[in-house]
Structures are given as C-alpha cells and as structure tokens.
Amino acid sequence: MAEFRFVEHLPDLIEPVEYPNDPKGRMVKMRLRADDQSVEILGDAARATNLESLLEEMEVEVIERMLCG
C-alpha cells in the first residue's frame, strides 16, 4: 500500500478553461517523467480517488497530495 504524504503545492495539469468540457469531473491527466533511477508521475483529477486508485494499481511507493485544491 502506498504511503500518503501531504504537500503544500503540486502543479496543475487541468486548467479552469477545461472544466466546461468535463461537467461530470471524470477527466484524469497524467504526466510521466523517467530517469535511470525512477519514474515520476504527476496527476490531476477532480475526483482524487480516481487518480489515487490508478496510482495504487501501479504500485507506487509514495503518493503526494495537497490538502486542498
């Protein structure tokens, strides 16, 4: 099970201009960056549980989350 850490800030991937096209809030966006040592996945979703489920299925070690926003 992934360890959850709360952080002050994470970059947005979904911009406010995209909200009208996703009235149910089902959009999930992800950005992957890899190097020789690790893979960093940045995600954004209105429904945080959707994103967290995806990340847990990937068996990530740590999930960082903002308390708000």
Place this chain on the structure above:
Amino acid sequence: MSLPSGDQSTALAAPPSSITRIDLKTTHPRRHRALTGAEPAPVLETLAILLELGVWVEVSTPLIPGVNTAGGELEKIAKALAGLQVDIPWHLVRFVPEHRMSGLSPTAPETLRRAIQIGRDAGLRFIYTERLLDEAGRQTLCPHCRSPLVERRLYGLVEDRTRNGQCPNCGASLPCVWR
C-alpha cells in the same frame, strides 16, 4: 457585551483572533444539519458575535450542485451575509465530488458566475472565486472605483497596491486587517 450563556464560548475565543473564516453551506436547517450535523442559525449567530467583537470575518460557501445552487438558496446566503455586513468577503468555492458526495458533479463555471452576480445583487462588496474563473476571481477590487488593489496567484500574493489601507487611485478606505 451581554450575551446569552450559550454564546459565551465565542466571546471568550474572539479576543485573540484578528481574522476568522467560517463555512456557511446553506441557510436551510435540514440540509445544513445533513451536511454538518448542526443547524445554520448558530453559525449566523457566531458570525454576528464575531463581527460585533471586532473580528474580521470571511465566509466560504462551497457551491454543491443540487444542494445549495438552486431554489434561491444562494440568494438567501448572500442576503444573510449582507444583512450582517456588506464588507464580509464571500469566497465561492468549487465543489469537487469526494467521499459521501462522490455521486455529484463538480460545480460548473456558469454556476460560479451566477453566484458572483447574486452576491453583488445582495450588496456584498468583496466576492472571490479562487481558481475557477482565473486570476480575476482572486483580485480585490476597490469597491468605489473598481481599480485592482490586490492581485493574487493561486497560493500567494502577486502585488498589494493599497497604501495604508487606502485605494491609491481614489483614496477610498478599505475595510480589512492591514498588518
């Protein structure tokens, strides 16, 4: 100040506080109880006591589709706040579906825009929409000349143009805690 005994706790907690921000989700007693476990009347009474004691009060309302965005509910909230003080900043917050309310949809941008107008129509002078309507929703405008006075990024200050709590354009005094 003479207060009913049940309100003494607010009076005791107020003096060390300069600023407080309180959620008001609805004025409808049953809905407010369902959301929070309590009725809205004590929330409004607490706001009134804090204002009387000189605490700067700001109010947040998450716009929850089907709960407080229809049936004139936002009008009632705005009117209740304006009845206390038109300078209360009203923060309109985008609802995101989580936990027991995951079956609902997020707040639509159009709902936010309508809520801004509802607040203005009620007489509220400082209305904020955080991130949903871009930077303009986070600005503090002079209520007299509408000049932008405080510009904010999502989580921080960009520029504060006020001078000793006054608008540099028209000289109007701005209510807030300036320190």
